[in-house]
Amino acid sequence: MKRWTSILCLGLVLGLISFAWGTEKKVVRIWHTETEPATVAAFQQIINDFEKLRPDITVKQEALAWGDLEAKLTAALAAGAPPDASHGQAVTCASFYAKGLLRDQEDIAMAIGRDNIWEAVRRQCFHDGKYYGIPHSAVTSLLIYRKDIFKTKGLKPPETWDEFIKVAEALMERDKDGRVTRYGLSLPGVGLFINIAVGELTKVNGGRLFDPKTGRPTFTSKEVVEVLDFYKKLSATVLPPGWLGHGYLDTFANLATGKAAMLYQGYGRGAGYIERYAPKEMANSDHFGVLVKPRGPSGKETAAQIDAEPWMIFKNAKYPEEAAEFLKFFFKEENYIKYLHTVPIHLLPTLKSVRNNPTYQANEMVRKWKEWQDMQYRYFDTGQAKPTLIIEWDDLKLPFGLEILGSGIIPDMVTDAVRGMPSAQAAGRAQARAEELITKLGHKRW
């Protein structure tokens, strides 16, 4: 009798354990780069709503700093534990696609409507006729300036780099002892932002960073060397002397507190910083406007960088299918608009239907900073906006963008130049390093 009771108890315990095991929730890990507390809260609200519909799934979000994302993703991949879905740069998506790490997102595209995805961002991670990443939102870099001072001084919008430097010099201010109290321009000295700026400046100067046929770096080309000359001039005239040590947020602090008159690498979220940190009577688009970015001596048209991280889903993650289900839910208009409204000028909708949705348009900030939003649409609609390090869309076929972005070769090239090395020599040094890296990675085709 005793023996049978023991066996029964053991069976009951095993049954309970296996039941608990079987009904264990699936934990979907999502990494993103929208660290704004309001965005994190809105995203969590979407997660909560999703979990009510799918009680078998738990979604865990992690908001990471933009500059850290690639290194953290790589570490997670190396450890064999990638998140189920994550934001990434377009070059990151391209590299991961080339390495066969991504799950395609055709089902998500179908769910939200293939034609409903905004043409301007469709190619962020679109390979061999399939979506491998759909951007969570879109934004371009902006040239932000102090409109009030600009008007007072009777300046004209600069069209070329030379004119830009003259305008920046005119916007500078000095005290009676000759000390600069307001610099003409503020730029971030962080590696990622130097990469972004070099790509963008090369584009406005009519150049390429890589040969489209062979992928060989073209850092020693006239157009890139002119970019370095431009950096040298900016550094010597209108930038704060310690700009190489400034972070992205420092540049906004400089603008909002009147320490700098212009930002070349501003973004829509800056409107929020200005509203928070600038004097109240100045926190509007009458004081902080946006200008079309000037072209270089060898360029013909303007350009800007797209910041529109595609969602990537990792094939080898634990729950890729569940992550896809969540993303379909995320892109439902009623959820998506909540997310976009947390940073309205920075998170422009990926879906065309949302752009025209009255609920989306009924936002105070959108109305207040419409000039900023319009400038971004201008870059998108004219095809002048491209992702980081991408001059033309076919650059995304190059499988080594991620490694070049992370290596620091381009920021070092700029640092060498602004620290006194002749531009051609700095470019030559970077060219040799980039060629060596691409060769070592096994992608040499020249």
Next chain:
Amino acid sequence: MKRQVNPEFQPVPSSRTKTPSGNMAEESGAYLWKSSIAKTGPKRRDQLAGYLTISPALLLILALTLYPVAYSIWLSLLEKHSFFPQERFVGLENYIYLWKDPEFWTSLWLGIVYSGWTILFQVVLGVAAALILNETFWGRGLARAIVLFPYMIPTIVAVILWKWLLNDTYGIVNYWLMAIGIIMDPFCWLGADHIMLSVILMSIWQFFPFVLLSILARLQTISPELYEAAKVDGASAFSRFIHITLPQIRGILFVVILLRSIWMFTKFDTVWLMGEGAGAGRFIRTLPVYAYMRTLTYYQAGLGAALAVIMFGILVVTTVIYFRLFREEADIG
């Protein structure tokens, strides 16, 4: 004449060395030789039991310490992408590459500059502060607690705090220096020219409490009678420090300098967070930062591992030299 006994046949003072007759004092070489052979079995069994009992700890050490080191060495012989599974054996090619790589030499030099200055000033400041806090004065308890604060706060908080203080456009350090007339124009603490100075200052501030704590603990164990006797003999404060304090703390100083040297030479978080490896951060791209970048931003795991192995080698060689130079202190420490 005293009989010479082969040490191998020395009697062991235990029941096992008893002769069949029970005479413990018997020292016959022939008997001991026989006895030794006869008792080999049980001895081996004891040894085996000993090995078995320590084997879990040994396995743990092997798994957690030696395996990663051995794997790093193996990885350094490969050309391997950080997350892509393909790899190729290249022998010493990574080391040869680094030998010719100017970035490596620059990183090594920057690492030596950073660790050298920070260790020197941590020790000087730590010892000085420990001497002060060893004296009796009002509020000593509070002062001891406050002085430990930098060592207790997380590195990320310390770095954000210092970056904010040292910012050249809105930082309070420049504001005060200009207000009291020490500088006329804002000093670019975080710019390319001075970021090394800033990270050294920050590291001294953050880590000197460790030296202080260690030295203070030793100072509190020195007998006050030694100082009283020296005072009676007319020794000055400096003389007391040289002839009493320094000899007493040299053992702990030896250990502290060794540990801080290892920790500062391999310091990653503070340096990385201050500069992030690019822009002005390039000028504090020390060897650990460069190893990190090669592994996780260039995605060259083999080269990253080679850099880690080189760092390990440098530390081993330096530690051996250090032990040889300060053999006496090592014994005390």
